[in-house]
Amino acid sequence: MDWDKLRIFHAVADAGSLTAAGDILHLSQSAVSRQIRALEDSLDTTLFHRHARGLILTEQGELLFDATNAMNRRLDTAAARIRDSREEVFGELKVTTTTGFGTLWLVPRLPKLYAKYPELKIDLMLDERVLDLPMREADLAIRMKEPSQADLIRKRLNTVRMRLYAMPDYLAERGTPKRLADLTTHRLISQNTRSTQVSAGEMLTDTLHSVGIPSTLTVNNYFGVLQGVLNGLGIGVLPDYVIADFPRMVRVLPDLESAKIPVFLAYPEELRSSKRIAAFRDFVLEELALSAKLREEAKRHARSA
Structure with a gap:
């Protein structure tokens, strides 16, 4: 199978149009079209459905596009390994x-x-x-x-373990919880249950909510939880590695943490x-x-x- 035709087919399938592929390959639209027709003739199949809005791959075209994607990944890997044979890291x-x-x-x-x-x-x-x-x-x-x-x-x-953290000013104003039930007088900041997260963190959050905390802030990522804690909104459920960069944060209920x-x-x-x-x-x-x-x-x- 002709490598040049495959390269042109991959560009057309990726771009969705002959004109866009031609711009990428520095070829005229007619030259790209001729190569695609020649490839279809050699395979005795139709690779694209043609309509006014562009090109859509047929089932056979999808199979060939999967193959050219795999080829490109292997070529990228080979190029990376060749570059890595030098001493420089780049x-x-x-x-x-x-x-x-x-x-x-x-x-x-x-x-x-x-x-x-x-x-x-x-x-x-x-x-x-x-x-x-x-x-x-x-x-x-x-x-x-x-x-x-x-x-x-x-x-x-x-x-990593998930733990509870708060800022000193927040604790000075609202008090430091001594036991799990004391969290009912605080605001809890955590990932929401709809967010993808490790099961250990989700289990800890479920345990905390089970005591009936009236005021909460849930976020779909830990960056938002951290910002809530840093701004004094409440006590947050965070991974323990954050303390290295935010040493002023205070760990709350130190006996309470997630599994490893x-x-x-x-x-x-x-x-x-x-x-x-x-x-x-x-x-x-x-x-x-x-x-x-x-x-x-x-x-x-x-x-x-």
């Missing part, structure tokens, strides 16, 4: 993690990574949905559970020798070690206060 790295971990922990630390590797291009995808690493939807993932996909290199980074939530870093086996992967992995491990140290310092400070 180029695009597609990273996926949860919205909470990405916004509250990872992004604030990325300036250090960019300072060390200024030519690195990170495409950060914050999504509760688990992306398919073997199919190269992402190069590397940090998830709050062990990945189940095959052909992945996995490394357990640490564990494992944090895993994973990437495809075929990227084992990637220097970009290694650089990002080592950066995350170093920053996690620093965060753990800061949490311990915060604990000592709280005990001595």
Whole structure:
């Protein structure tokens, strides 16, 4: 099968029109159209339904588009591995993690990574949905559970617990709860039950709501919960890694917390020798070690206060 015709077919299928594909490929619309007709003739099938608003793939066209997508991913992987055979760390790295971990922990630390590797291009995808690493939807993932996909290199980074936090000014005004029932005189800030979240966090939130808290603020991500706590709206349910960056926050009801939530870093086996992967992995491990140290310092400070 002619590679040039496949390349042109993929561009047309992706763009949805001959004109748009021609602009991308720097070809005339008529040249693109001729190549598509030639490909359809060689396969003895129709690949597109043509109408006034553009082109829609037929069932056979969908099958071929799936194949060209897979080919492009394999070519991207090969190009990445060739580039990674050099000593420099540069180029695009597609990273996926949860919205909470990405916004509250990872992004604030990325300036250090960019300072060390200024030519690195990170495409950060914050999504509760688990992306398919073997199919190269992402190069590397940090998830709050062990990945189940095959052909992945996995490394357990640490564990996270969901805990209760509030600002000192809020507690000075409203009082510090001593037991679970005392939360009925406070406002609870948490993720709402419709949001995708780890089961350990959801179970803790359900336990808290079971006492009948009259005033609540629910948000669909932990960044919103954190902003509510920082602005003195109430007591928030947050992952324990936030305390490293917000040491003024006070842990409330220290005997109450979620079960341990494992944090895993994973990437495809075929990227084992990637220097970009290694650089990002080592950066995350170093920053996690620093965060753990800061949490311990915060604990000592709280005990001595």
